[in-house]
Amino acid sequence: MSINKDVIVAIFLLLFCGIMINSSFDIEDPGYQGMKASFWPTIVLCLLSVMSLIMLIKSMVSPTDNNLNSENKNSQNIFLKYKNASICFLMFILFLAFLDYLGMLIGGVLFVFGLLTLLGGFEIKKIIKHSIISIITIGIMWSIFTFGLKVILPEGEILRIW
Amino acid sequence: MIDVILQAFASIVLDPVTLGLMFVGTLAGILAGAIPGFTIAMGVILTLPFTFGMTAVQGLATMLGVFVGGFSGGLMSCMLTGIPGTPSSVATTFDGFPLVRSGRPGLALGLGLWSSFFGGMISAVILVALAPQLAFLGLEFGPWDYFSLIIFALTITVSLSGGNITKGLIAGLLGLFAATVGEDEINGVARFTFGFDDFKQGFAFLPVLIGLFAFSQLLTDVEDDKRAKSPLMSQSGTVVKVEHRQAILIILKRWVNLFRSSFIGIFTGILPAAGGSISNILAYDQAKKASPNRSNFGKGEYDGVIAPEAANNATAGGALIMMMALGIPGDIVTAVMLGALMIHNIIPGPTFIQDEPLLAYGVFIAFFVAHFFMVGLQAFSLRIFLLVTKIPMYVLASVILAYCAIGVFALHNIVFDIWVMFFFGVIGYFMKKLGFPLAPMILGVVLGKLAELNLARATGISDDMLLFISRPWSLFFLLMAVISVIFPFYQEAKKETLFAKLYVPVSMIVLSLPLFLMGSPVRMIVAAILVLTGAYFLYKRTSSFKTT
Secondary structure, three states: OOOEHHHHHHHHHHHHHHHHHHHHOOOOOOOOOOOOOOHHHHHHHHHHHHHHHHHHHHHHHOOOOOEHHHHHHOHHHHHHHOHHHHHHHHHHHHHHHOHHHHHHHHHHHHHHHHHHHHHHOOOHHHHHHHHHHHHHHHHHHHHHHHHHOOOOOOOOHHHHHO | OHHHHHHHHHHHHOOHHHHHHHHHHHHHHHHHHHOOOOOHHHHHHHHHHHHHHOOHHHHHHHHHHHHHHHHHHHHHHHHHOOOOOOHHHHHHHHHHHHHHHOOOHHHHHHHHHHHHHHHHHHHHHHHHHHHHHHHHHHOOOOHHHHHHHHHHHHHHHHHHOOOOHHHHHHHHHHHHHHOOOEEOOOOOOEEOOOOOHHHHHOOOHHHHHHHHHHHHHHHHHOOOHHHHHOEOOOOOOOOOOOOHHHHHHHHHHOHHHHHHHHHHHHHHHHOOOOOHHHHHHHHHHHHHHHOOOHHHOOOOOHHHHHHHHHHHHHHHHHHHHHHHHHOOOOOHHHHHHHHHHHHOOOOOOOOHHHHOHHHHHHHHHHHHHHHHHHHHHHHHHHHHHHHHOOOEHHHHHHHHHHHHHHHHHHHHOOOHHHHHHHHHHHHHHHHHHOOOOOHHHHHHHHHHHHHHHHHHHHHHHOOOOOHHHHOHHHHHHHHHHHHHHHHHHHHHOOOOOHHHHHHHHHHHHHHHHHHHHHOOHHHHHHHHHHHHHHHHHHHHHHHHHHHO
């Protein structure tokens, strides 16, 4: 028996199913004839629980090479492996968090510029290139959606104040 | 009928706006297909936000342009650089690249381009002929049959998406579950909202799709620091003059290969989830087996270019047949198109062609027209492709991530949708890392509501759950679902085992049962053929098993 990624994922899935099945009991029954609103999700969750259990048993029985211990030893490699993805996650969360304040135009330009610079490097030449790319691309996209497709993109409090 | 076809023709060919959109769509598709790391599905998904402001015909025509262009775009990169732009052009590399290296790049590109064109045209004809007939067949379906068909579509997606079947099923079930969040369509009751008002409307299809597919793919593309910073292709190739006339003559001389490969493509496309990535390899394999010049394959054989390219474009027509006739997506691209139709409040199904003839025939005509654009744009797009390949992946990824956010916001004008996209992007990224296929989850999200609706209709009509196995079509699809779940085990089993020997004949005999129950003479004959063939294989295989 070994503890590997799949074991952890299966346990997580089982917990998830448990929570969701529990909350499916709270689904209101309006008393109409026919299928209850909780019927279909309960079937799906029960099947998901069974499959997660199978995954748990299979992953515990069969030895796999993605053992957690070996990964812990290479934690630095893991950090490097997920560095760029983590930067994208972080930048996107910041972009969303400040969207109401900065708006889509300014927020978008800052997001693209920030991401380009964090992923591409901080040399002066690159920074200039990144700022040009971010202004032009977001400017074009913003114009297409605002003027071409008539979508009212978030203006942002910062522009409203001005 | 002629009136409708003429009107549909006019709405595509005589409308400069639609033609302009198709022009841009095809060009974008060729580029998306040509760039390694980008897929045709991603191209179509990213086109979807632009189609909100268009009519349904214009939106679908644009997406068809991307779809058709994408298949031929893949051949540019694989021939000029040896790197397949999309999985659907992998087999083209085997002979296309050697042909280019032998000093015939113009001919290689011409063969690929015109094979794609002819393959697409053959599948377009089959699409026009078969989709309405299949839709008539679909009119026989009750909610029980429809529910079972959706189950089959999900299980075959799981079995064909490769890898671990348990993980595939989990992904599909997670997709079905994601579709249950929010107010249910039958009773209007809120489910799994946990007190958040935003959750009441559920997860919209587009943010989930862009998150799962595009967002997670972009994160994977920038994962490797060194690769993300270097240009998309180290070998960028040069502009070449396509030898159109000679390529056409060579293809027409090898018409058997062209037709065989096109039919392989169409059949693969009709199967839910089996797309161009499978058909191009299948067609290449069959062309190699049938060719008298088998030893030339891998060294620049013309048939080795014609087969995969004809097959992958024909797959598009096959996938459209299922979507148009039954409302079941043949692959992720047609799932997106299904979503696009739903955004315009059009629900595809067996009555789609009858209810929306203008739109349906518009799709048929747009599919034809897109192939002409594809041929016309190839030389022009080759120059743009060579420019695009000089851009590093991190630049493209950063810009497209921002575009995803803007595009998703445009759907309902709410920031919540962008959060949904981000959430599913993270989920998709980690699912890919953990070996879960994403295609079943996407299909689960697309088909979840439809499955529930049909289950509710079925149970509303009758409490008798046995109808799911007593109705012939429902039984047929459920048996197909079981057979498709067992299929990966059959692939893994050694040929000498009893299970491997029994799988095909037993499946044939079992499938004949619902066909017999259907009662019509043609289906009875098909069932009898299935039983006899299955029994013959069973006898042959079990007797050889005994002797060994």
